[in-house]
Amino acid sequence: MLLKKIELVNFRNYEQLSLSFAPGFNFITGDNAQGKSNLLESIVYLSTGKSYRGAHDVHLLRWQGDFFLIRGKIESNGRDFLLEVSYSPEKGKVLKINGVEKKKGREVWGLLKTVWFSPEDLNLVKGSPEGRREFLNQLLTQVSPLYAKSLQEYNKLVGQKNNLLKRKEDGFAGEKTSLLEVYNLQLVQIGSLILKSRLDCLEKLIPLARRFYRELSGGEILSARYHSTVEFATSSLEEIKRGFSKGLVEKKHEEEKKGYALVGPHRDELEIFVNGKSLRLFGSQGQQRTCVLALKLAAMEYFQLTGGEFPVLVLDEVTSELDESRREYLLRTIRGKSQVFVAGVDLSFLESFPWEKGEVSFFTVEDGKVKEAR
Ligand SMILES: Nc1ncnc2c1ncn2[C@@H]1O[C@H](COP(=O)(O)OP(=O)(O)O)[C@@H](O)[C@H]1O
Numbered sequence: 001m002l003l004k005k006i007e008l009v010n011f012r013n014y015e016q017l018s019l020s021f022a023p024g025f026n027f028i029t030g031d032n033a034q035g036k037s038n039l040l041e042s043i044v045y046l047s048t049g050k051s052y053r054g055a056h057d058v059h060l061l062r063w064q065g066d067f068f069l070i071r072g073k074i075e076s077n078g079r080d081f082l083l084e085v086s087y088s089p090e091k092g093k094v095l096k097i098n099g100v101e102k103k104k105g106r107e108v109w110g111l112l113k114t115v116w117f118s119p120e121d122l123n124l125v126k127g128s129p130e131g132r133r134e135f136l137n138q139l140l141t142q143v144s145p146l147y148a149k150s151l152q153e154y155n156k157l158v159g160q161k162n163n164l165l166k167r168k169e170d171g172f173a174g175e176k177t178s179l180l181e182v183y184n185l186q187l188v189q190i191g192s193l194i195l196k197s198r199l200d201c202l203e204k205l206i207p208l209a210r211r212f213y214r215e216l217s218g219g220e221i222l223s224a225r226y227h228s229t230v231e232f233a234t235s236s237l238e239e240i241k242r243g244f245s246k247g248l249v250e251k252k253h254e255e256e257k258k259g260y261a262l263v264g265p266h267r268d269e270l271e272i273f274v275n276g277k278s279l280r281l282f283g284s285q286g287q288q289r290t291c292v293l294a295l296k297l298a299a300m301e302y303f304q305l306t307g308g309e310f311p312v313l314v315l316d317e318v319t320s321e322l323d324e325s326r327r328e329y330l331l332r333t334i335r336g337k338s339q340v341f342v343a344g345v346d347l348s349f350l351e352s353f354p355w356e357k358g359e360v361s362f363f364t365v366e367d368g369k370v371k372e373a374r
């Protein structure tokens with residue numbers, strides 16, 4: 001997977017930008033608040049349709065602009081194509097592949113595969129379960145169109161069910177009950193697929209993360225447990241469906257009392273341990289950072305395992321927070337696999353690395369303008 005070129009119009013503080021990238025490492029330096037993260041954000045947006053900093057589309061629009069555009073020339077499995085997203089408050093997002101408009105986001109998101117690591121991600125281990133579910137969702141959405149579709153439908157159903165649960169019965173108790181049953185039947189079908197995909201993914205992902213964590217930490221053992229709100233004895237799809245249905249029956253009254261859906265993958269938790277102790281509760285900052293890095297590297301390998309191609313790796317500021325040995329490890333691990341984008345205020349430590357010709361490009365950013373520095 002290669003992002004060969006990017007063009008931006010009115011995206012954040014970029015009025016107009018056109019840049020070609022190296023197939024290996026692309027280092028982006030500059031003072032604070034010049035546009036380094038904005039550039040990386042545009043790359044991830046082209047991949048997922050979302051800001052990895054959680055910004056709304058309208059905030060990505062340059063203050064003086066009435067639309068923004070991101071266009072990328074991408075090479076995937078030896079074939080080039082142009083991917084284009086534009087946005088305006090009136091029209092919303094307009095998506096194009098090779099100039100041809102696509103109606104569904106699903107046809108576009110995930111074509112450019114990315115794994116990113118930004119300071120916000122340090123919350124992944126420490127923060128609420130939602131962040132860890134989101135990590136799995138983002139990964140699986142990019143890897144599997146079926147997962148992307150299921151997740152979209154599932155979230156919509158959960159929203160509809162929650163609305164229904166919140167409604168006062170006022171003489172439509174019978175109707176409410178039968179409508180809930182309809183929702184629940186669909187939730188079981190789709191939710192079980194989501195759950196099963198996550199379990200299958202974790203089976204591959206966690207051993208990979210464990211290896212990276214062990215090597216990064218000098219011997220500590222990472223493990224993880226997926227706590228599901230659905231109970232099942234074996235992780236076959238049939239068994240999950242059975243457990244899901246059973247759970248919904250058991251929690252019926254509690255769901256009605258609380259007014260929201262309690263059972264299903266939208267309420268699950270991934271717990272991570274180091275040497276058997278919960279990382280969220282007991283991990284040091286260094287251990288948490290190492291864990292996020294190990295998970296991201298594992299995600300990178302997971303893409304390759306499932307799709308045969310390494311994703312584009314986007315690293316915002318994180319290299320400067322790693323000590324020298326971890327930094328070396330990181331560079332060695334990703335070198336020759338993924339195309340990488342690294343942003344940082346000071347990346348001078350990279351200049352002395354024995355790069356091969358054509359492997360790296362250095363860019364400097366100042367006030368929304370990028371120069372290639374050689
Ligand atoms: N929608 C926008 N329109 C114009 N400028 C913006 C917009 N959003 C953010 N900026 C500007 O972008 C700069 C921050 O860019 P960023 O890429 O986060 O910086 P850094 O180089 O430190 O990573 C700030 O100067 C901010 O004012």
Ligand SMILES: [Mg+2]
Pocket residue numbers: 036037038316317
């Ligand atoms: Mg930044």
